[in-house]
Amino acid sequence: MRALKGVSFELQPGEVHALLGENGAGKSTLIKVITGAHQADGGSLFVAGGEVVHLTPSKARELGIACIYQQPSLFPDLSVAENIGLRLQKTGAFSRVRWGRQRSRAIDLLQRIGAEISPDAEVRSLSMPEQQLVEIACALGSGARIVIMDEPTASLTQKEQHLLFKIIRDLRQGGVGVIYISHRLEEILALADRVTVLRDGESVGTNPVDELTESQLIKLMVGREVSSIYPPSEGEPGEVVLSLEGLGCSASGVGGVTMDVRAGEIVGVAGLIGAGRSELARILFGITPADTGGIVLNGERISITCPREAIARGIAYVPEDRRRHGVILEMPSAHNMTMASHPRLFPGNWLRFNAESLLAREFIRDLGIKASGPEAPGGSLSGGNQQKVSVARWLATRPKLLILDEPTQGVDVGAKSEIHRIIRRLAREGLAVLMISSDLGEVLGMSDRIAVMRGGRLVEWIGREQADAHSVMAAALGTNGKDAA
Amino acid sequence: MSRFSRELTVAGALGLLLLILAVFAPNFYHLQPFISRLTSQMPALVAAVGIALVIISRQIDISIGAQLSMCAIIASVAAGSGLPLGAVILTSMGAGVLMGALNGVLVAWVGLPSIVVTLATMVAWQETLRLWQQGRMLALPEGIQWFGLSQAAGQTAVISVSLTIVIAAAWAMKNLALGRFIYAVGSDAEAARLAGIDPRRTTFGVFVLMGVLAGLAAVLNLVQSPQVQPNCGDGLELKAIAAAVVGGVAINGGRGTLWGVLLGLLLLANVNPALTHFHLPPYWEKAIQGLVILLAVLADGLGRRKRPR
Numbered sequence: 001m002r003a004l005k006g007v008s009f010e011l012q013p014g015e016v017h018a019l020l021g022e023n024g025a026g027k028s029t030l031i032k033v034i035t036g037a038h039q040a041d042g043g044s045l046f047v048a049g050g051e052v053v054h055l056t057p058s059k060a061r062e063l064g065i066a067c068i069y070q071q072p073s074l075f076p077d078l079s080v081a082e083n084i085g086l087r088l089q090k091t092g093a094f095s096r097v098r099w100g101r102q103r104s105r106a107i108d109l110l111q112r113i114g115a116e117i118s119p120d121a122e123v124r125s126l127s128m129p130e131q132q133l134v135e136i137a138c139a140l141g142s143g144a145r146i147v148i149m150d151e152p153t154a155s156l157t158q159k160e161q162h163l164l165f166k167i168i169r170d171l172r173q174g175g176v177g178v179i180y181i182s183h184r185l186e187e188i189l190a191l192a193d194r195v196t197v198l199r200d201g202e203s204v205g206t207n208p209v210d211e212l213t214e215s216q217l218i219k220l221m222v223g224r225e226v227s228s229i230y231p232p233s234e235g236e237p238g239e240v241v242l243s244l245e246g247l248g249c250s251a252s253g254v255g256g257v258t259m260d261v262r263a264g265e266i267v268g269v270a271g272l273i274g275a276g277r278s279e280l281a282r283i284l285f286g287i288t289p290a291d292t293g294g295i296v297l298n299g300e301r302i303s304i305t306c307p308r309e310a311i312a313r314g315i316a317y318v319p320e321d322r323r324r325h326g327v328i329l330e331m332p333s334a335h336n337m338t339m340a341s342h343p344r345l346f347p348g349n350w351l352r353f354n355a356e357s358l359l360a361r362e363f364i365r366d367l368g369i370k371a372s373g374p375e376a377p378g379g380s381l382s383g384g385n386q387q388k389v390s391v392a393r394w395l396a397t398r399p400k401l402l403i404l405d406e407p408t409q410g411v412d413v414g415a416k417s418e419i420h421r422i423i424r425r426l427a428r429e430g431l432a433v434l435m436i437s438s439d440l441g442e443v444l445g446m447s448d449r450i451a452v453m454r455g456g457r458l459v460e461w462i463g464r465e466q467a468d469a470h471s472v473m474a475a476a477l478g479t480n481g482k483d484a485a
Numbered sequence: 486m487s488r489f490s491r492e493l494t495v496a497g498a499l500g501l502l503l504l505i506l507a508v509f510a511p512n513f514y515h516l517q518p519f520i521s522r523l524t525s526q527m528p529a530l531v532a533a534v535g536i537a538l539v540i541i542s543r544q545i546d547i548s549i550g551a552q553l554s555m556c557a558i559i560a561s562v563a564a565g566s567g568l569p570l571g572a573v574i575l576t577s578m579g580a581g582v583l584m585g586a587l588n589g590v591l592v593a594w595v596g597l598p599s600i601v602v603t604l605a606t607m608v609a610w611q612e613t614l615r616l617w618q619q620g621r622m623l624a625l626p627e628g629i630q631w632f633g634l635s636q637a638a639g640q641t642a643v644i645s646v647s648l649t650i651v652i653a654a655a656w657a658m659k660n661l662a663l664g665r666f667i668y669a670v671g672s673d674a675e676a677a678r679l680a681g682i683d684p685r686r687t688t689f690g691v692f693v694l695m696g697v698l699a700g701l702a703a704v705l706n707l708v709q710s711p712q713v714q715p716n717c718g719d720g721l722e723l724k725a726i727a728a729a730v731v732g733g734v735a736i737n738g739g740r741g742t743l744w745g746v747l748l749g750l751l752l753l754a755n756v757n758p759a760l761t762h763f764h765l766p767p768y769w770e771k772a773i774q775g776l777v778i779l780l781a782v783l784a785d786g787l788g789r790r791k792r793p794r
Contacts, residue, residue, distance in 0.1 A: 287679070308681040317679065325679050328672045330739050335665060340680040342662050349662040393680065 003029040006043070007203045009196055011146060011177040016168060018188040018209070019181045021198035022221055022473070023273050023438040027181055030198065031148055034179070035067045036060040048145070066139035067148040072131035074123045080134055081106035081119035087138040109137040113167050129160045136167060147171060148179040153187060154274065165191060183272050185214045185479055197221055214479045222440065222469035230417075230445030231424040233464060237262035237448065239298075241432035242401050244284075247293035252279040253456040255292065261401065266423065266433040268447030270440070271476050276456035277436045278320055281403045284434075285317040286310045298400060311340055316394035320405040320436075322383070326390030329379030333371050333389050334360035336378050341396040363392035367422055384415020391422065402426065404435045408442060420446060440469055454478050491733030491784070495748040498777075502755055510762035524640045524709065526754045527647035528553070528702040530747065533725040533732075534654050535698035537746045540729050542691045543671040543738025544592060544599040548584070549699050549725060551610035553718030556580045556703035558614060561623045561713045570632060577707075578700035584610065585696020589689035607722075618715040630711055643705050650698070655743040667691060671738030727774065728753055731781040753777060 004026045011017050021027050032038040034045070036055040045052045047063045055063075074083045085102035106119040115133040123131060132152060139147050149168075153161050168178055168191060182188055188195055189209055196206040197220040204220050240260045248255030254276040261267050269277045283290045286304040295302055297313055304310045310317070319325040327336045338345055338356050345359070346352055360374035367388045371381055378386060387407065394402060407423065408416040423446060427433050437443045443450055450462040452475040460475040506513040513519070532549050539546045560577035568576065584606065591602040631639020658664035666687045669677040674684040702721075707713055732749025734741030756777070757770045 285679075306683075307679055308683065311681040319679055324673060325676045328669055328676055328739070330672050331668065339665075339669060339677075339682075342665075342681075346662050351660050351662060351665070 003201050004033070004040075005201045007198065007201070009203065010206070011179060013145070013175045013177050014172050015194065016172055016178045016180055016192045018192035018195040019179055019198065020183075020185075020188060020195055020217065020221060022440060025198040025221075026201040027198055028150075029201070031067065031150065031179070031181070034060070034146075034148065035065060061142065064143060064145035065148070066142055066144035066146070068132060068135045068139060068150065068152060070151045070154055072128070072135050074131055074134060076124040077122065079120050079122055080110070080117055080126070083123055083134060084109060084119075084138055084141060088141045105141065106137070109141045110134075112140060113137055113170075114163060129156045129164075132156075132164075140171075144176065146177050146179065148181075150181045151183065152180075153182065153184065183477060185217055185477055188217070189214065215474075218470055218473050218477065218479070222473045230442075231421050233266070233424075233448050234428060235264060237265035238430065239263050241298060242284075242434075243296045245294040245296070247280075247283060247290050247295060248456075249279070249283045249288050249290050249292070251291075252276070252283065252288045254279045254283060255456055257293070257453075257458045259451055259458060259461075261432045261434055263400075263430050263432050264427050265448045266427050266435055266446055268443040268450045269434060269436040269453060270438075270443045270450055270472050271453035273438065275453040275476065277453050278405055279456070280453070281317055281405050281434070281436060284310070284401075284403060285315060311397050311399075312343070314398070314400035315403065316340075316397050316399035316401065317403045318387075318390050318394050318405060318407060320409065322386055322390055322410075327378035327381075327386050327393075330377060332375045332377055333364070333369070333381070334374035336389050337363055337392045337396055340393050341398075344397065359396060360392075363389075363395070367392055368418055382412075382415070384411040384419065387411055387415070387419060388422070391419070395426070399431065401432045401434065404433065404437075406437055406439075407435065408437075408439065440472060443472065444469060452476050489742075491781075492742060492745045492748060494784070495732060495745060495752055495781075499748055499752045499755070502752065502759060506755075506759055506762060510759075513758060513762050520637075520640050520644075522754075522758055524643050526750065527643050528706040529721060529724045529728065529754070530647050530750050531650050531698050531702040531705060532721055533728040533746050533750050534651055534743055535695040535702075536722070536725040537729040537732070537734050537741060537743055538654070538658075538667060538691050539599075539695050540726070540734050540736060541671045541738060541741050542667045542688055543674070544688060544691065545726070546588060546599065546603045546692065546695050547722045547726075548588065548603040548607035548610065549695065550718035550721035550723075551607040551614075552581060552584045552696060552699040553703045553706065553721055554614055554716055555584065555610045555718075556700045557707050557713050557717050558618060558623065558715050560700075560703060560707055561625055561629075564626055564629050565623070567626075570628065573629065574701075574704050577703050578697050581696035581698070581700025581703070582693055583696070585693040585699070586689070588696075589692030592692060593685040593688040611716075614715045620715060623713045623715075625707070625711055625713060629708060631708055639708060643708065646701075647705065650701070651743055651747050658743060663687075663690070668739055671740075673739075724750075724753070727778050731777055733781070735785060736782075749781075 007030060009030065019027050019030065029038065033040045036057040036059055045055060052063065081103045084106045103119050110117055110119065113133060113136055115137065117126065117130055117133060123134065126134070152164060156164060171178055180192055192209050194206055194208050195212065197204045197217065199221060239262060241263050242261040244257050244259050247257045257280060271277050282288050284304065286306045286309055289305045295304060302313060304313065323329065334356050337360050345355060357374050363369065364371060364374065369385050369388045371385060378389060381389065404423065408419050411419065423433060423435065435446060444467055448464055450467050450472060451458050452460040452462065452472060454476060462471055462475065532553065536546060536549060556577040559580045560573050563576040564573045588603055588606055591597050592599045632642055634642065666677065666682050669680065669682055670684045670687045677684050706717060728750035729741065729746050730736060731753060732741065732745030732747070734746060753774050756773050757767060760767055760769055
């Protein structure tokens with residue numbers, strides 16, 4: 001799969017250029033190419049009129065390209081001044097650190113962006129937005145001509161946002177080009193001069209912001225037909241299997257989630273990265289137990305404090321990180337499949353190899369897993385087959401509720417539609433399915449109903465009939481999707 | 486790497502060494518010295534079984550030498566006070582349980598890194614012994630050496646107990662759910678937790694088992710001589726860890742078999758006698774052992790690079 005295909009992008013001095021796109025549209029890849037973290041395998045890059053070949057991160061820095069990531073990359077144990085000094089001074093291992101100069105430089109830079117941060121504070125003690133300000137000070141100090149900001153407002157308060165916007169406008173005034181990535185359309189409309197929208201790794205156009213409305217932006221982002229390759233929904237859903245009543249966990253920033261999931265139903269959970277979807281799954285599975293609200297499973301009010309309890313209650317969770325958490329790569333597939341069902345399959349903790357191998361063969365046949373046999377180690381399988389082994393592990397627990405977290409991420413097209421058919425079949429057989437996915441087509445194609453999350457809350461329900469890419473994306477972004485004005 | 490390639494390689498190296506000795510130094514196989522040498526390795530073998538489980542679960546225990554010394558001294562004090570042999574053995578293993586449990590609590594529940602915890606407990610036990618015994622040797626009462634049997638019978642007993650431990654542990658690692666939990670936790674503790682396995686309980690259990698085996702190893706060491714030194718376990722940790730690593734236990738957890746550990750220990754243990762029989766200076770022992778360990782780790786590194794990531 002290509003992450004970027006023939007994208008043209010241009011940034012002028014003194015311009016704020018917004019970059020917009022769904023999860024996985026290629027924004028991060030583009031940034032990585034510009035900062036030299038990834039090498040483009042086609043096309044060329046010009047900085048200030050000169051072509052740059054073979055860009056590396058240090059070369060990018062020399063060219064005046066600075067990137068401020070969502071998660072600041074500072075040294076937490078060093079002071080603010082030391083961090084700025086390290087970033088700005090190119091020193092040999094044995095050259096002297098000029099403490100006084102380093103400190104006064106830091107004070108000067110912090111003042112220029114209006115940040116009230118002591119240069120002697122340990123970075124560990126700073127809040128996230130304060131750390132971002134230090135990053136900006138570094139960018140400023142390095143004389144950056146191109147500053148990239150990746151969702152800089154995600155963790156900022158209103159007041160801090162205003163300060164940040166003022167700083168960005170100052171940068172623009174000073175002739176710096178700013179590439180601004182954000183999911184908040186109103187910010188883009190207020191701040192940016194131009195916006196480039198990426199979709200599936202391709203640029204769908206660069207436009208001056210004045211000519212666009214929120215609704216048009218969303219259209220540009222999603223603008224694709226949902227293909228009919230998805231297996232159809234069928235039958236009426238049965239009894240309510242799971243209901244959540246104002247469920248929340250302050251530690252993971254999720255709150256007030258109320259929903260019902262019925263037997264035989266696939267509920268898609270849509271939202272942007274960081275909207276709290278995986279966090280919700282982790283609450284339900286007892287990884288980060290809930291501290292508010294209630295869970296009712298099969299009519300019984302329960303609390304879940306650890307995964308073992310969740311499994312015993314009939315909840316299964318196919319985690320997002322397949323290679324780390326879904327399968328144990330060193331272990332034979334059969335062992336992987338029985339991993340979560342020991343109490344059921346092996347009473348008294350005696351392994352039964354016949355039963356295990358039988359179960360493994362059954363799953364290999366049923367799910368169409370391409371493996372040389374039950375003994376094939378998880379690591380020897382392809383991504384799609386690993387995912388099927390992970391699904392098999394959880395089906396072996398005989399769950400009532402199956403939570404899938406990005407079930408087809410990084411899986412090839414063929415395996416993807418096989419997994420979709422499996423999920424649909426499981427629902428038909430009476431399983432309640434909660435499917436988290438960043439793949440908009442998958443959410444629209446598979447879900448009987450779609451729950452859209454934003455900022456740790458469930459903000460909207462969309463039925464299968466009403467659901468289209470535009471309505472889901474509008475809900476995830478938090479705009480009504482209609483033209484303001 | 487196929488599944489038992491490491492075990493086969495080590496077995497091949499050991500076989501080659503034994504073959505060379507058979508051809509060029511047949512004295513090596515004179516029964517009495519052969520059995521004595523084998524017997525003297527058995528405490529390390531038992532400890533290596535324990536450390537292998539600890540390493541497979543992605544932890545380390547460097548306090549096992551100090552644990553063995555402590556168990557041996559406690560056992561000999563118990564023996565000196567007139568306790569019967571069975572009670573002495575239980576005392577030694579009980580002391581091991583307590584020391585293992587302390588490590589286990591600190592690592593599994595408090596969440597401290599095992600290398601730091603066991604370094605601290607190692608020093609603690611060593612210094613306790615130093616204060617308590619002031620370096621004195623303890624003479625053991627009659628009826629302890631060779632379990633009160635003849636030397637030949639005692640040696641047979643030591644070897645058969647040790648091999649039984651290896652076989653039982655290897656069998657349990659394959660056939661009991663517990664074994665699979667240890668592999669799973671060592672591969673990825675979070676993955677194991679998501680599958681409903683409690684990594685803390687598993688880790689704790691492994692450290693306690695290590696303590697039991699250290700206690701048993703202390704007994705097997707104790708019965709081989711008429712007196713005990715308070716530093717009798719010094720260096721055991723390195724010997725046991727080396728045997729595990731050479732035998733194919735992955736130092737970052739999740740992989741390895743106890744058969745490999747058995748072979749690894751025998752290979753390392755035969756370096757010294759081989760030198761003697763070839764009239765080479767014994768100073769080479771450590772260097773050659775080091776080389777064997779390095780080759781083993783190198784094989785891991787190369788094998789790992791080839792695996793799909």
